[in-house]
Amino acid sequence: MMAESLNGEGTMAMPGQGQKTSYTLPAMRYVNIVLTVVFIDGIASVVLWLAGGDSDYFIDSVASFQFKKSVFDLVLLAFLKVSVHAPSIAYLEAIAIQQIDYPYNPRQKTIASLINAVNILISLGGLAFSVTKGSLVLYSVLHDSGYVHMHATYNALLVCAVVLSLIETGLILYSFQAMRRLKHLFNDDGVEVDKEGNPVKKAVSIKRLVSLAKPEFPMLLGGTLSLFFSSGTQIVAPLYFGKVVDAAQHSMDELNRTILILLVIYVGGSLFSMARSWLFTLAGQRVVARLRKHLFMSIMIGSLVLMFSLNASLTGVLLSVVPIVSLSAVQYGKFMKKLRQQFQDRLGDAGTQAEESLSSIRTVRTFSAEHKVANLYGADVDKSYQVGKKLAAAGGIFEGGVGMMVAGSIVLVLWYGGKLVHENYQNPGSGVTPGIFTSFLLYTLQVAMAFALMSALYGDFMQAVGASVRIFDLMDRKPKVPNEKGEILAQLDGRIEFKSVDFTYPSRPESKVITNLCLTVEPGEMVALVGPSGGGKSTIVNLIERFYDPDDGYITLGGQDLRDLDPMWFRQKISMVSQEPTLFACSIKDNIAYGRQATLEEVISVAMEANAHEFISSFEEGYETKVGERGVRLSGGQKQRIAIARALIMDPTILLLDEATSALDAESEHLVQEAIDRAMKGRTVVVIAHRLSTVRNASKVVVIDKGVIGEQGTHEELIRKGGVYKRLVLRQLEAGSVVDDLINLEPQSNECPQKTAPLTG
Ligand SMILES: Nc1ncnc2c1ncn2[C@@H]1O[C@H](COP(=O)(O)OP(=O)(O)OP(=O)(O)O)[C@@H](O)[C@H]1O
Numbered sequence: 001m002m003a004e005s006l007n008g009e010g011t012m013a014m015p016g017q018g019q020k021t022s023y024t025l026p027a028m029r030y031v032n033i034v035l036t037v038v039f040i041d042g043i044a045s046v047v048l049w050l051a052g053g054d055s056d057y058f059i060d061s062v063a064s065f066q067f068k069k070s071v072f073d074l075v076l077l078a079f080l081k082v083s084v085h086a087p088s089i090a091y092l093e094a095i096a097i098q099q100i101d102y103p104y105n106p107r108q109k110t111i112a113s114l115i116n117a118v119n120i121l122i123s124l125g126g127l128a129f130s131v132t133k134g135s136l137v138l139y140s141v142l143h144d145s146g147y148v149h150m151h152a153t154y155n156a157l158l159v160c161a162v163v164l165s166l167i168e169t170g171l172i173l174y175s176f177q178a179m180r181r182l183k184h185l186f187n188d189d190g191v192e193v194d195k196e197g198n199p200v201k202k203a204v205s206i207k208r209l210v211s212l213a214k215p216e217f218p219m220l221l222g223g224t225l226s227l228f229f230s231s232g233t234q235i236v237a238p239l240y241f242g243k244v245v246d247a248a249q250h251s252m253d254e255l256n257r258t259i260l261i262l263l264v265i266y267v268g269g270s271l272f273s274m275a276r277s278w279l280f281t282l283a284g285q286r287v288v289a290r291l292r293k294h295l296f297m298s299i300m301i302g303s304l305v306l307m308f309s310l311n312a313s314l315t316g317v318l319l320s321v322v323p324i325v326s327l328s329a330v331q332y333g334k335f336m337k338k339l340r341q342q343f344q345d346r347l348g349d350a351g352t353q354a355e356e357s358l359s360s361i362r363t364v365r366t367f368s369a370e371h372k373v374a375n376l377y378g379a380d381v382d383k384s385y386q387v388g389k390k391l392a393a394a395g396g397i398f399e400g401g402v403g404m405m406v407a408g409s410i411v412l413v414l415w416y417g418g419k420l421v422h423e424n425y426q427n428p429g430s431g432v433t434p435g436i437f438t439s440f441l442l443y444t445l446q447v448a449m450a451f452a453l454m455s456a457l458y459g460d461f462m463q464a465v466g467a468s469v470r471i472f473d474l475m476d477r478k479p480k481v482p483n484e485k486g487e488i489l490a491q492l493d494g495r496i497e498f499k500s501v502d503f504t505y506p507s508r509p510e511s512k513v514i515t516n517l518c519l520t521v522e523p524g525e526m527v528a529l530v531g532p533s534g535g536g537k538s539t540i541v542n543l544i545e546r547f548y549d550p551d552d553g554y555i556t557l558g559g560q561d562l563r564d565l566d567p568m569w570f571r572q573k574i575s576m577v578s579q580e581p582t583l584f585a586c587s588i589k590d591n592i593a594y595g596r597q598a599t600l601e602e603v604i605s606v607a608m609e610a611n612a613h614e615f616i617s618s619f620e621e622g623y624e625t626k627v628g629e630r631g632v633r634l635s636g637g638q639k640q641r642i643a644i645a646r647a648l649i650m651d652p653t654i655l656l657l658d659e660a661t662s663a664l665d666a667e668s669e670h671l672v673q674e675a676i677d678r679a680m681k682g683r684t685v686v687v688i689a690h691r692l693s694t695v696r697n698a699s700k701v702v703v704i705d706k707g708v709i710g711e712q713g714t715h716e717e718l719i720r721k722g723g724v725y726k727r728l729v730l731r732q733l734e735a736g737s738v739v740d741d742l743i744n745l746e747p748q749s750n751e752c753p754q755k756t757a758p759l760t761g
Pocket of ligand 1: 507533534537539540
């Protein structure tokens with residue numbers, strides 16, 4: 001298998017993982033790039049050497065080799081590189097691929113490291129050699145008048161050797177990284193997966209977070225420029241502050257001049273600050289605001305440079321705390337990122353719990369489970385609070401710690417600076433002047449503030465990164481079944497065909513739900529699916545809507561593989577009416593016109609067809625009546641009729657029905673059934689049938705049991721056959737007369753003779 005993967009590019013199945021997970025070698029393999037460069041180097045070297053003048057010339061360059069006049073050594077070098085790099089890089093690729101399956105093979109790791117080391121050594125050595133030779137030749141050409149110039153092709157070979165050595169060294173140094181890339185696995189949809197085939201979560205980086213602010217780039221640029229100018233004024237202001245102190249000790253003129261400069265600096269700085277603040281606020285991104293504060297760095301560096309120029313030893317005293325604060329800031333940042341992620345997860349759990357309980361409040365009430373769900377929610381909130389407590393404590397400790405260290409360093413600078421001023425006072429010229437010390441103190445405050453803020457911001461930023469892990473997670477999710485793209489047919493005839501379909505729900509990979517299913521529904525036919533509960537009837541309907549793709553076999557719609565059709569398009573041609581239809585918390589009109597824009601007349605027309613107009617008109621607000629969350633303000637039968645109208649307004653070619661087993665009252669059931677019967681006319685219908693009248697009228701009854709077709713045929717055929725279907729009917733019908741009717745196969749009216757138990761379940 002490995003050999004196969006090396007010979008051929010493309011996708012390979014993972015051992016023992018079925019066909020789903022595979023590794024993909026990039027079309028432009030890194031190995032091929034390196035080999036191409038190395039071979040070009042080898043071939044070019046030999047050709048240029050051979051082309052170098054008459055044959056004596058190149059023989060002389062070997063026989064009487066001179067370092068600055070012959071290039072035979074470069075040819076040998078190229079030969080060495082071809083013979084070492086070419087096999088070793090291919091071998092490294094083979095090892096990298098093997099490590100996908102066997103990542104913990106220490107021997108392989110050692111071999112790979114050794115090969116890498118040899119490659120790096122040779123390429124770096126080759127680069128050093130060719131650069132040295134090139135420099136010496138160039139030096140001789142420029143400075144040695146007695147130097148006999150080499151043949152032009154030899155010069156070309158020299159240039160070629162330097163340039164290609166440089167490229168090769170870069171490629172070899174990067175090969176370590178490139179081989180690591182190979183160890184990433186991709187599934188058939190190009191999504192990176194781990195060894196179990198689960199999508200790998202992409203790391204959220206600061207870069208990715210900041211990239212969200214891309215559209216605000218022009219504003220950001222203006223803001224950043226203003227920031228630089230305002231930072232510049234902040235950097236130089238303390239310097240002039242100190243100068244003012246010193247100038248005051250000299251002359252009034254100097255004092256006035258320095259004060260004027262200081263004034264210009266402050267006014268300019270304020271104007272730029274204004275622009276910066278306006279532009280960044282306009283950009284309106286928290287990320288951007290953070291970025292602005294991040295650029296405190298520029299003030300810090302600028303200030304530090306000036307501080308060094310004022311007094312190096314004082315600056316050293318101040319900087320002594322930097323490594324400690326930096327290291328703790330990095331650790332703190334990592335810790336905060338992890339905590340914040342946990343915090344968001346716990347909050348998410350609590351939110352889900354609340355949403356679920358509130359949306360099922362009636363069930364909660366029925367079981368008097370208010371306290372239970374309140375406790376569950378409380379427990380989730382408590383968990384997030386526990387993490388929140390850690391967050392608060394860590395933030396407090398860090399800020400306090402940094403504050404202490406910064407204050408300590410300021411005190412230290414004050415003491416040491418004071419000592420230097422004192423020394424200068426006693427022995428002028430030996431320490432620092434009060435002016436310099438003033439400037440220095442201002443810088444110290446500025447740098448200390450910026451540093452403390454930056455450390456805290458780093459923590460905040462890492463928190464933001466942690467918090468956004470969930471968001472990016474959702475953004476990165478790719479549906480297995482794409483929502484758009486695919487063919488759109490001029491016409492859809494409604495023919496559905498399942499060809500040897502196997503299916504397993506991704507969330508329960510160990511149990512196959514559909515096995516080798518072959519089923520054809522001709523245009524205009526009504527096919528009834530019956531069978532025991534959990535047999536797979538709803539799954540078949542889900543597959544027709546392409547909510548999932550089969551693991552094996554295929555499903556066609558109008559003769560076309562469902563996977564080739566545009567889901568957005570074909571789903572408009574299919575309507576589903578389920579047992580318990582989901583309505584949305586808006587008006588009846590909006591619910592009926594959910595699938596497309598429709599006029600009130602169209603809505604009324606389909607509502608009439610669905611036997612819904614009458615009850616809708618009896619409401620005070622008619623079609624504007626709000627149905628409440630999930631339609632709670634309507635009865636079961638009313639909801640179903642609205643769902644039928646919602647399906648009808650799409651004028652679907654195919655109707656998927658899950659008949660209601662719920663005990664609607666006789667009148668409601670009659671109205672719903674009448675509406676359904678009307679809706680079925682002229683359409684291809686697949687119905688999960690629970691009523692006798694439906695199975696009797698069906699063109700074909702298909703018994704689905706444990707994911708396979710037990711039997712199929714018309715109701716009469718199946719009863720005559722006396723198999724699973726008949727047993728199902730016999731077992732489930734309660735009334736003796738009905739059983740007689742059914743198995744005696746007397747002609748029946750379409751009406752159900754009396755209320756019966758469902759045929760399924
Ligand atoms: N989303 C899902 N994830 C995992 N397993 C599922 C999922 N939906 C259904 N199943 C399982 O698939 C099997 C077939 O379920 P399906 O709903 O298709 O049966 P059914 O014949 O329609 O049953 P019923 O008549 O009770 O509605 C069952 O074992 C069920 O537990």
